[in-house]
Amino acid sequence: MEKVFLAGVRVRERGRGPERGIEELRRLADTAGGTIVGEAVFRIDRPNSVFYIGKGQAESLAQQAADAGAGTVIFDINLKPGQQRNLETALSLKVIDRTRLILDIFARSAHTQDGRDQVDLAQCQYLLPRLAGMWTHLERQQGGIGLRGPGEREIETDRRRIEKRISLLKKRLGDIKKRRGIQRSRRLKLNIPVIALCGYTNSGKTTLLNTLTKSSAVAKDRLFQTLQPMTRRARIFDRDVLFVDTVGFINDIPPQLINAFHSTLEEIEPASAVLIVLDGADPDIGLHRNVVEETLKQLKFDEIPRLYALNKCDKLYPDGRDAASASCPEDKLGEGYIEISALQKIGIEALKSGIYDILKK
Numbered sequence: 001m002e003k004v005f006l007a008g009v010r011v012r013e014r015g016r017g018p019e020r021g022i023e024e025l026r027r028l029a030d031t032a033g034g035t036i037v038g039e040a041v042f043r044i045d046r047p048n049s050v051f052y053i054g055k056g057q058a059e060s061l062a063q064q065a066a067d068a069g070a071g072t073v074i075f076d077i078n079l080k081p082g083q084q085r086n087l088e089t090a091l092s093l094k095v096i097d098r099t100r101l102i103l104d105i106f107a108r109s110a111h112t113q114d115g116r117d118q119v120d121l122a123q124c125q126y127l128l129p130r131l132a133g134m135w136t137h138l139e140r141q142q143g144g145i146g147l148r149g150p151g152e153r154e155i156e157t158d159r160r161r162i163e164k165r166i167s168l169l170k171k172r173l174g175d176i177k178k179r180r181g182i183q184r185s186r187r188l189k190l191n192i193p194v195i196a197l198c199g200y201t202n203s204g205k206t207t208l209l210n211t212l213t214k215s216s217a218v219a220k221d222r223l224f225q226t227l228q229p230m231t232r233r234a235r236i237f238d239r240d241v242l243f244v245d246t247v248g249f250i251n252d253i254p255p256q257l258i259n260a261f262h263s264t265l266e267e268i269e270p271a272s273a274v275l276i277v278l279d280g281a282d283p284d285i286g287l288h289r290n291v292v293e294e295t296l297k298q299l300k301f302d303e304i305p306r307l308y309a310l311n312k313c314d315k316l317y318p319d320g321r322d323a324a325s326a327s328c329p330e331d332k333l334g335e336g337y338i339e340i341s342a343l344q345k346i347g348i349e350a351l352k353s354g355i356y357d358i359l360k361k
């Protein structure tokens, strides 16, 4: 197993509430198969163009990572190609930023051809500007003399290869899009309303799909378990409804992934409503809700009516409803949330009524 050192970065902002923890980075690193040997949080006023966290803190990070015996440092922010290279040189270690880490997890979760193509495209798009950067870097360092000829040619060849791959993948994904379009219009002809399950990764979307439609899709305590949308039919009182499970969202979702997954996220488009599933037991629930709303807006799905399910309520009130209202998540969120436990099948009738009402409108 790869020994990894985690580097959280927080930009100081006055008057802000408690800051995001390093917990999510731990989960991401763990899901990617890393063994965490140490961690540190670096506070900065603004990103530094050379090392992001500044020279002094980069030196301190180098020391800590070396002491911990790490072979890789994982950051929970995105680095520019130049910053990444500078850090790799300064630390003499492999440096991975947030996008690269998430792309790696997606690659591990992609079990279908469609999924693999989508992740492959995102990875190529991540790599391409980094190749270009590598060349500028070489040219600057070597003054354009000596290494320039072969180095330039090599990177040019690599670049052309990646560009060719990108256009091939785009074509293949275009075919998927058509295929899914046909499936979608078939479903639309059935005239059954569609409800899309959306939410932060690991919030319990697939578990809820299983509970609502009596299915057995794979739900795991693992980030980005689901990549491909899955549609299942269910009866909500006297109506038939199709539920679509979708890929989870995350804070700072890599734009390459949004692009690559657009063709599958289009499943949301014909939805009569979006059912947003939130993990009610997660301390970062406010952030998660904002991320989901922002992402839906980015995808231009913000016109679709929505309802909110506050999932995992069994974790909040282990001794019954009145026992632990002190940390009631509604205090953070406002009203309009239906509390459920998809796993323990609590509150499902109330949720069905909510779904039924929104469809009536």
Ligand SMILES: Nc1nc2c(ncn2[C@@H]2O[C@H](COP(=O)(O)OP(=O)(O)OP(=O)(O)O)[C@@H](O)[C@H]2O)c(=O)[nH]1
Residues within 6 Å of the ligand: 199, 200, 201, 202, 203, 204, 205, 206, 207, 208, 218, 219, 220, 221, 222, 223, 224, 225, 226, 227, 247, 248, 249, 311, 312, 313, 314, 315, 340, 341, 342, 343, 344
């Ligand atoms: N305690 C509790 N755990 C739950 C509940 N719903 C889901 N879980 C657990 O949360 C974990 C994630 O559930 P999933 O249904 O896979 O979550 P998801 O939103 O589909 O996650 P991704 O597909 O990875 O984005 C699993 O271990 C579930 O068993 C719940 O109501 N209560």
Ligand SMILES: [Mg+2]
Residues within 6 Å of the ligand: 205, 206, 207, 218, 219, 225, 226, 245
């Ligand atoms: Mg899932």
